[in-house]
Amino acid sequence: MSSSMMTLIGQATLQTLYMVLISGLISGVLGLALGLALYTTRPGRFLACPPAFLIISAIVNIGRSIPFIILMVAIVPFTRLIAGTSIGTNAAMVPLTIAAIPFVARLIEGALNEIPSGLIEAAQAMGASPWQIMTKVLIPEAKGGIITSFTITAVTLISYSAMAGAVGGGGLGDVGIRYGYNRFEPVIMLITVAILVIMVQGIQTLGDQLVKKASHK
Structure with a gap:
């Protein structure tokens, strides 16, 4: 394999990491907020608002159902409005982020549902405000589940980024399709797949370690 191809694969790897990092950070923050909204506005919760819950839940379900x-x-x-173009790495981050937000929201809601209701009732009895309950009780108690949610999302974003690369989004997916598949170079295809697998394993291992530390605390 030529040095220019190795350089191209290296650049594509950085592009993929960049896409996953930025879209993961944005979707993580917005997904966490949306997950908290889903949890707190559900009927019977301390910020119960059935109409708001139904609207948010419907939006999340629609977002998750679109391939x-x-x-x-x-x-x-x-x-094009956000990134100024519809192709390239920056453009790919827009759909990546939008696709990940409802995914994160449901995972966060599931993690929060594991918290014993007695902890929330105790916080309310002590006069804690809704904001204090969310920041001092819900998020700390669900820390392990939240980290797991972010880990799953990052792994999913890697696969999405490869798909985005296949349609002009750059990254390893673009290299694998253009130089591996279209030019009948199986070695290049295998290298891109191997790098993606390594990324997934690395993120999963890091996530597992963070969850272990969070659970010990």
């Missing part, structure tokens, strides 16, 4: 490849095409005008 990523269709989402990418459907929001091309919005992507």
Whole structure:
């Protein structure tokens, strides 16, 4: 394999990491907020608001039900508005982020549902405000589940980024399709797949270690 191809694969690897990092950070913050909204507005909770819950839940369900490849095409005008273009790494981060937000929200809601209701009732009895309950009780108690949610999301974003690369989003998916598949170079295809697998294993291992530390605390 030529040095220029190795350089190209190296650049594509950095592009993939960049896409996953930025879209993961943005979707993580927004998904956490949305997950908290889903949990707290559900009937019977301390900020119960059935109409708001139904609306938020419906939006999240719709977002999760749209296949990523269709989402990418459907929001091309919005992507151009945000990124100034519909192709390239920066453009790919727009659909990546939008696809991940409802995914994170449901995972966060599931993690919060594992918290014993007695802890929340005790905080309310002590006069804690809703904001204090969310920041001092819900998030700390669900820390392990939240980290797991972010880990799962990061792994999912890696697979999504490869799909985005196949349609002009850059990264390893782009290299694998253009130089591996289209040019009948199986070695390049295998290298890109191997790098993606290593990324997934690395993120999963890091996530497992963080969950272990959080659970010990």
